[in-house]
Amino acid sequence: MLHAQPNGEELPVAETEELAKVKSVLTDSRQFSRTSAVDVVTPSDITMVICLRAHEGNHWVMDRLRLIRSYYDPMPRVLVLDFGSPEPFASEISTICALNGLDYSHEPDTDTYSPAAAHNRGFEKCETDLVFFCDADCFGSSDMFAKMASIATSLKMRTIIDTPLVLPVYHLNQADTQVFFDVEDMTCRSRFLDAMAFYSPLAEFRKEDNFFIAPYSNIFLINRRMFSLTGGYDERFRGHGSEDFEFLTRLGLYIKNLPMPVELTKDHLGPLREGFFSSRPYSGFRRFLEALSKPAENLGLRVFHLYHERSKSEDWGSQNDWKRERMNEAFKVYVGSEHNLLQVDFLAREKTVVCLCKHLDQWGYYTPLRAAGYRLHPVFDTAPETIAAITTGLISGEFSALSIFNPYMKSHAQFKQLVLLARDLGREVIVIERGALPGTIYYDEDVAYNSPNFSEERFLQEQFSDDELADSRSYIEELKAGDSTLEQMDDYATTRRKLAALASLKSPVLFIPLQLHDDMAVTMFIKGEQQYPEFSASLSETIDANPDIVFVVKPHPLSKLDHLTQKPNLILAAREDNIHCLLDIASFTVCYNSGVGLLSILHQTPTATLGNAFYNMAGAGYRASSVQDAIDVFRAGNLTPPPSELIERLAAWFIFRRYSRFVATDSIAEFKERKAHGYKDILVTHFRWNGHDLPLDRQRRFVQFSRRSYAWSQMAVTVKGTTKHSHSSFYEWGVSHYRSGNYAAAAKDFEEAFKRQRSRPNLLRYAAEAHWRNGDRNLAKARLIEAIELLPRNKRARLRLLTIKFPPLQYVIGKHEMEVPNK
Template identity: 25%
Template sequence: MKDLVHSPASTQLSVIVPFRADPSSPYLVERLEGLCKCFKNTREVEFIVIDSGSPTELRKNISSICEENGVRYIHHDTAGQVFSIGAARDYGVTHATGRAVTFLDVDLRFSDDFFDRLVRFMSSYGISRQKKKFFTVPCLYLTQEGTDEFLASCEDQRMLDFYLRWLDGDNHAIQNMAPCSSVMVVDRLHYLSVGGHRPEFRGHGYEDFELYHRLMVEEGALPRARDYYHDTKTWDTATYRGFRSQLSLLGRHAMMANIFVIHLWHPRPRSNSFYANLAANREIWLEFFRKFDSNRQHPSPLVSTGARFGKFIMFGKPRTAPADCLKDVLPILGEVLFVNEQDFVDDEMRLLDADLAALIEQHGVQAMLFPNPYANPARLEVYDWCRRTGFPYLCWERGALPDSWFFDNRGFNFDSASYAEQNWQRDLTSDERSAVIRYINEVLTGANTLERQGLRISGEGLAAKLRVGGRKVLFVPLQRPSDTVIRHFAGGVGSQEAFLEFIDEAAEKLNRRGWVVLCKKHPLESEVPTLQHAQLVPDDTHFIDLLELADAVAVINSGVGVYAAMMGKPCYVFGNAFYAFQGINQCASAVDPAAFCSQVTSSYTVDMERVYQFIHYLRNDFYSFGRPSTKIRQEKDGSLRNITTGIDFYEIRIPGMHPVIYQRPEERRISTGSPLFERFRLDLEQEGNREKIAVRETAVTRRKDKWAAKLRKLFRDPHAFFGDSRVQFLRPLRFAFPRR
């Protein structure tokens, strides 16, 4: 397996130093050498210098400095371009191997035990356990005099000395403290998935702010500061106003843990293009802040150098829902080449395999990614070609369990060898068995379902509501006639229409044997089927209540069959289903109502041990998991379609790679009442008082407006005024005035 991000062999942290030597600033190489000498290599931390566009004559010296100090040297070919510190950092992240990444500029210094404490702090903070958590390390900026004094001292406690002097207000040696610096600590895969820094920011300035803005929105932990788009241009503020006040909170945790770095003074010549772009960057930050708040579009994901494939084909277009859904996965899959499958078939839907082979060779394509290979005839032709020729591919689609998705290199749904019994049939350990039982209980009692459902009322409550009257129940979940699994894997039953006709005939016979057949329409279907003997339940009936009530279940190949197995309900499968196995369910012997009635009434016992083995395999070995963002779209025929617009993956399993596992995401909101907001406490209280006063003033104004309106009505039409009065004894006064 590839040893990638989050693999057992990964280091905890990659420290990336973006660098470019400049002959006009010889101190830069000296600063780099001084920084590299501070690094102490451990198994938990790796150090990388990204040499981005240094002159050829200086490159060898830089490489030697790195080699002498055990630092990885990586050349980034950007000669002739403006030095972009953001681009250099991004390049470093694509080459890093740590679970998390951070950045150090050559002018930064730290205490001897800095990285030991930082790694411990990362662990306590939850970096790389919770995907979206991140923080920054505060930076104490020294003056020129303070820098000279700092470099002249060799005492280990000099970091603490300068920190205390800052607290005492020493303006001679210390310029300022920036609670939010460029030294961020963030999960590496998450950084890659959000695309790192925007390439529009060149040189120095605001590139970090824009990235922090997107990361904060993704995490959603901090309440937004008022007048957020205002730039105070200072960190020294006691008001929670403007984006800098919110950014300052990113470093507050580390500051309270006494984790910080020191920035050495250096000249900033305007002639250097690195600094010359500051004004241009300052002009565009607001546009990108607002744009991201509006569309939530990150730059394209960055790709790890250790990705599964160098380049792969994906059928579709960039910036579409399928592409956006794979934001978290693309960094470890590889560089994507978007292709329209229709370009590789002729008018009669025959594959132009020579053209396809030429494209693969020309672009060095190593694999194909199919979002549902049966989606259209052209895509199916390419999929069949891959299977015939053995060309590597992955099929990607939603799984049968909540939040589940699969990346399958052995087929799609029923046609895949990944579900074969030899992959999952084994004795579980006692811990594995207990864990899968807990998981099944969580699924069956939780609110997370594949499609929207009504409120749970229990099987017993549903029996009373539907007036089952003690009869046995056969539950039949209906599917969508247009679904891939119906069009291609319906088996002997042929179609949804034929299945419904069969079920209705069987219902007539089962009714005479004390059974009732309950059918539930698919939540997204608009067409109501006509049934004479089976009963259609209300649309808002929860399918788990129906399963709880049911004595047996009949499906073509609906995913409800997996839930039936987890609940130990006998399930009869009429189509080709990936979960159809002896002991877990039964394949219907024939599409014959009389034979089926005999099969249902004789029943069987579900082998729960086999169910546990199968669900354990799906949950822990095969499925990936991610929370989808969806929207409902109405089609031309009136039916509804559930469009997945994004997926927040928290477990990723790609064949041939180590799994990426995070904790399941939970909403994290930091209250303004927490100690984190202590600096802004007075401002927040005053703002709260201002809001209360504004509410009271609004109420008073409304009361005044109300009485003013009544007074105007009195003078305009006294007859109506007294006649409409709520005070009964005033109403007769209306007769003293003429009606208008």
């Protein structure tokens, strides 16, 4: 393992952990080690879309179209979108396409040429999963589509939709273009381009000869669902320029796995400007597009722009946006306000859904509705005029559907009347809510507690394939490993070591996870004899009445209240204890409407539920009237583990029929008595609703862009004032390492960050937490003592030091752990 750079300079952190602790750089690298039939892409699964308008000044396009069939081997499907060519040019293009096996479509638009509208119309006529937008004057190697199909197969581009391949363009001058056409053999032409790919990057750019290399372009391969989610090109652009920059920037924002530059809207550092040839700041949209294009370049993909004379009489050239005025108008809508991306859509849609999105960070939940054929009409406020306008739209039929995240939230009280009206009018209501399994949400007519689609009857009617059941078994095993949780928790091994004695007890252990007292799960749609306050109040007496049972009670991770006092047979689990480990330790589980109940069933831990536990069906668990009732049934030997066949079907029911999947960044809000767990940067990775079962997987689920990556080093970014690593760099690395579980490296990063900015002693507290989680109590104490000297009045830091010195104290005074931020 290398710990230094080739020049001998040490890396900021030497990561020398044992091999047993080493994990893949991807969260699921095994997925890329196997290829299923659905992953395979052939050239015929790609449609190359060429948009053009022919006229007297560009007759060269005819020769380039004739070249396609004889040059590419293998050839993809090709669609030529003729955007308003007059006669006789339209007929000539149509004939060329017919003779060469190219699809032809004429769009009767005679206004100023719009590449944006042409691309959208071309996309709408494609049927393949992958679309390759190209220009008539750009060619790659003759086997480009074989290479592209192979790469798309490896990247699983059919299902991982946000891996566009944006190609660099090598602009050949007139002399080199003539060499290309002088060669008659197509194989030799392709070899000539390969040679130019090696040599031309060494040559001096010549603007006057139109020789240069653009690291990004409007030539790219993209999954059709990803293109649809973005809303397509902005058709307000007519004439030359900016429509490509605007679309690709918007695409990058949707991907959410690229470093955000400063001054994103700034236009500078282009390939024909002097600043391009030295280290450059990471600033402006061009640098953002360089980052977007790097993967394709690293994979060896490129096209060559073949020289041609440019007609000066074209109105699209005179009506240009070279000053970026129109582009900046487009950027104003969503740059810095990404929720407004929901407003940008220029593709044909069948119907319109009004999206009630008061909490702006939730906008990502709504984007998959575009894949279901909806145009989105987002609403971000509850102003009277807004409510009135939506009411009118629902009554008139302008909105055929209404979508909202959990309509029963207190903050959505003003929206409830709209939900009721939509149902009264027979409009479709699409409720979005978090699922009971990690990383899941669902889209349904109502919340699961009140939807017939989650009923036992529907479950019993459902049939599952052998592959689905096999995948369900794999899912259960991965879940039980303990890495996936609904809330942030310690890893399984940490909790196992911490509770080793509890796991060795011979006495029966009853695990009871508590709820938030004001959560919808315990306040609405309740079934059974007890309300949640009665359930909670009964615990103390029940614990006393059953001294032979060890009760492990876990407060909700977001709760700040503890209402139980110490008892001989009571263990209060810490909020950060791993839930999967606790379920494996438990002899049985009793819960009130908690999603932990579903996890318990999947662990095959005997489970009893109170309230409307919609997942407790077909005999998977026991429906108790009280905790004591559950205990009595357990004592009688009638509370048993659910059979394997049932839990496999139950898991398959949720993960393949009811739930969609998503990835996001945690967003924790603090209140007096509780925390609130929300999300931002939401990306839905699989969408299931109303017959739709669409894979929308995202690259960020497998790896997150790091500023300590090779890709970042390729950007050759200048750091103003110093070439050494800054405080902020070490802080970002520390957070990244901490979140990925590399606590030793995180501690060193936080310490290095503190050395560079000693005005932030909390960095030492972060380092202490990292050392503690890494199992080094002495270093944790040392860093905390150092922090306390700089924070003499910080009571929480002192209490934390006490719990590190004497861990059992955490059960008396609380853990007082210093929470490391997400960013």
